[in-house]
Amino acid sequence: MxxxxxxxxxxxxxxxxxxxxxxxxxxxxxxxxxxxxxxxxxxxxxxxxxxxxxxxxxxxxxxxxxxxxxxxxxxxxxxxxxxxxxxxxxxxxxxxxxxxxxxxxxxxxxxxxxxxxxxMGRPMLCPTEIPVIANGESVIDMPIEVDGTEYRMTAVGMGNPHTVVFVEDVDGLEIEQIGPKFEHHPCFPNRVNTEFVKVLDRNTVKMRVWERGSGETLACGTGACAVAVACILNGLTENKVTVQLLGGDLLIEWNREADKVYMTxxxxxxxxxxxxx
Missing domain, CATH: 3.10.310.10 (Diaminopimelate Epimerase; Chain A, domain 1)
Structure with missing residues (x-):
């Protein structure tokens, strides 16, 4: 081949x-x-x-x-x-x-x-579209218990399912331990990609990602888009965000009038x- x-x-x-x-x-x-x-x-x-x-x-x-x-x-x-x-x-x-x-x-x-x-098209926020098992029209800053610890998640679909979790220490996160617990959590019927995020300022965030089926990767484009959308929904950043990943930076913009996400x-x-x- x-x-x-x-x-x-x-x-x-x-x-x-x-x-x-x-x-x-x-x-x-x-x-x-x-x-x-x-x-x-x-x-x-x-x-x-x-x-x-x-x-x-x-x-x-x-x-x-x-x-x-x-x-x-x-x-x-x-x-x-x-x-x-x-x-x-x-x-x-x-x-x-x-x-x-x-x-x-x-x-x-x-x-x-x-x-x-x-x-990248329209971010999907409806739980049935993502999919995630949850009540309401969206999942924004919602509590989720994983391995005995309560986290706050924001779920976004970008053609595949993502859940975004904001943390204080993204570098020291034991992602190999917690990532699979999110991936296989019963509230995600198709499993899920999980982004752990620290907001640096109104235009910059840092993330690590646990991708379903692959584990931690150096970058995830759809994940970076989901992160930007989650940051904006939670009022943490402006509509254009530089997302720092282990492999480098992506520029993500959510045009809310057109309801489209652009990744460069x-x-x-x-x-x-x-x-x-």
Whole structure:
């Protein structure tokens, strides 16, 4: 299998061009290639497919083989791949995902995509849309008991489910212990991605993320969007926020009049290769 390993802020995936030929057993392949000791090493597998409703389709699998609806860092890399590898010459493209069709603007320098701005669409706040088991029209600063401790969560859907928890010490957080407890908490029927956040000022926040099916990752684009929305809903930041992740920064803007979230950040090729399946 020919592949390209790419990363957005250290959130790395194995990418395969399937526009002409489908890949069989993608879930099993995702587990194999994601292994950092016996495989290529990645947070998952992303297939780039032809689409009847958009320019391309992004088919995403987590490192454990489970299907993911959407990946913010991953979709920026899809944009870079299709342009840099000659699948399109357009700098405004649409990509079909399980989380809906996303629209991307590519910044090109010297024939290569350097930065991508993604229209991530409407943040979902209704519990049944996210989904999260809760009463009311939204879940904002709501108590949740995890492993005997009460936290306050704000739940946001960005094509996939997120819960945002504000903490005083994000660096010293034992995320390997608490992350899985949130991921598998009974109030999240499809499991959940959890962002632990410290607000630095009205325009800057710092986060770490526990992604369902992958564990802690260096960055999560949809998670950064959920964090910005949660910060704004709780009155902690302005509508444009720099989100600091372990792998770097993303600029997130929630245009509340249009009810759209925009994410801007980099995408990089690590290497091309071939793997025996």
């Amino acid at each position: 020919q592949f390209t390993k790419m990363q957005g802020l250290g959130n790395d995936y194995v990418y395969v061009d399937c526009t002409k030929k489908k890949l069989e057993n993608a879930s099993e392949v995702a587990v194999k290639v994601s292994d950092r000791h016996f495989g290529i090493g990645s947070d998952g597998l992303i297939l780039i497919n032809a689409s009847s409703v958009a320019d391309f389709e992004m088919e995403m699998y987590n490192a454990d083989g489970s299907r993911g609806e959407m990946c913010g860092n991953g979709i920026r890399c899809v944009a870079k791949y299709v342009y840099d590898y000659g699948l399109t010459d357009q700098t405004h493209i649409s990509v079909e995902t399980l989380g809906g069709i996303k629209y991307l603007d590519l910044t090109v320098k010297e024939g290569r995509v350097r930065q991508v701005r993604v229209d 950040g980099p995408a990089e090729v690590v290497f091309d290769g071939e793997v025996e399946l």
